[in-house]
Amino acid sequence: MPSLKELRARITGVKSQRKITSAMKMVAASKLRRFQHRAEASRPYADAMRRMMSELAAATRGQGELPPLMQGGPGKTHLIVMLTSDLGLAGGFNANLARAMRALVERLEGEGETVKILPLGRKGGDSMTRAYPDKVVERLPGTAGREVPFKTAADLGARVTQMLLAGEVDRVTVVFNRFVNAMTQTPTEEVLVPLPVPENDNKSEDTAQYEFEPNEEDLLTQLLPRNLQVQFYAALLESAAGEQGARMTAMDNATRNAGKAIDNLSQRYNRTRQANITNELIEIISGAEAV
Structure with a gap:
């Protein structure tokens, strides 16, 4: 699983690409x-x-x-x-x-x-x-x-x-x-x-002379x-x-796709951050109970 630092770097990079596109x-x-x-x-x-x-x-x-x-x-x-x-x-x-x-x-x-x-x-x-x-x-x-x-x-x-x-x-x-x-x-x-x-190349009244x-x-x-x-x-x-x-x-599609990628990466970032906080709380509580 990517770390928070890696996810932040990817989000920053995609945002820069979205500005360019x-x-x-x-x-x-x-x-x-x-x-x-x-x-x-x-x-x-x-x-x-x-x-x-x-x-x-x-x-x-x-x-x-x-x-x-x-x-x-x-x-x-x-x-x-x-x-x-x-x-x-x-x-x-x-x-x-x-x-x-x-x-x-x-x-x-x-x-x-x-x-x-x-x-x-x-x-x-x-x-x-x-x-x-x-x-x-x-x-x-x-x-x-x-x-x-x-x-x-x-x-x-x-x-x-x-x-x-x-x-x-x-x-x-x-x-x-x-x-x-x-x-x-x-x-x-x-x-x-x-x-x-022209297909009708026979001289007729409609053909220019x-x-x-x-x-x-x-x-x-x-x-x-x-x-x-x-x-x-x-x-x-x-x-x-x-x-x-x-x-x-093409650039309009790329800009839209970059926006979707930013949303997905932001969700992963928030979930990873929440999971890290939860793990830290569990460790603190477990340590307190052991004492």
């Missing part, structure tokens, strides 16, 4: 409001950009050789860009995405594709390096829970574009946690290259890299909001 919960809640607003604000623009580029891909199908950022490469090398956090203490935020990544890699390899992985964020880099050390082409730093600058998405888009134009990869998919609410983040995979073509000005090549040269950057930026914002939501929920 409570502070982390409040910090995550403050960040969540900002990140959630930015993630929700980015969705309409990213969705409209994705829809326009998909319709553009359908409209230009069959018009000769298209850029690699639109139709992909001729081979079967698939690049998966994984977006995770640099920091832990976020519940299953990173572990759930790692499981989704492993399932995706197994599925693609089962289809005969060669997989390369480009993780952004320390947690994703660590998990993928352990699981697939020969598939990780480079590890990119994340934002460490701070604001997400567009430059991060621009640099990531430039790196992926370079790999596509050099023929190192033929297809690109981004995997990230989509923010639903503070308690729910859904692992999501989005194919960026080749551009997804495009005329290029000044010309198709110049326009696509600007639009395709920009679309890649926008999709990465939207995914990074979703991931950042999901990280803060997961951390706030």
Whole structure:
């Protein structure tokens, strides 16, 4: 049975942990409001950009050789860009995405594709390096829970574009946690290259018809890299909001559990103290009777 001194030390330690987790919960809640607003604000623009580029891909199908950022490469090398956090203490935020990544890699390899992985964020880099050390082409730093600058998405888009134009990869998919609410983040995979073509891609009255000005090549040269950057930026914002939501929920649960542990330890402390007092009284009474 632990002594009173040991129980007091454990109670003091758990109280200190509860202060830390409570502070982390409040910090995550403050960040969540900002990140959630930015993630929700980015969705309409990213969705409209994705829809326009998909319709553009359908409209230009069959018009000769298209850029690699639109139709992909001729081979079967698939690049998966994984977006995770640099920091832990976020519940299953990173572990759930790692499981989704492993399932995706197994599925693609089962289809005969060669997989390369480009993780952004320390947690994703660590998990993928352990699981697939020969598939990780480079590890990119994340934002460490701070604001997400567009430059991060621009640099990531430039790196992926370079790999596509050099023929190192033929297809690109981004995997990230989509923010639903503070308690729910859904692992999501989005194919960026080749551009997804709408299911109803036959030209009809509802299908947009495009005329290029000044010309198709110049326009696509600007639009395709920009679309890649926008999709990465939207995914990074979703991931950042999901990280803060997961951390706030995890720290809230940790604070509650610490409170329960303090109550249990306090009960054990009081019972042990009462038992010690009772034993001392019995010894005193027994000694008095012996005299």
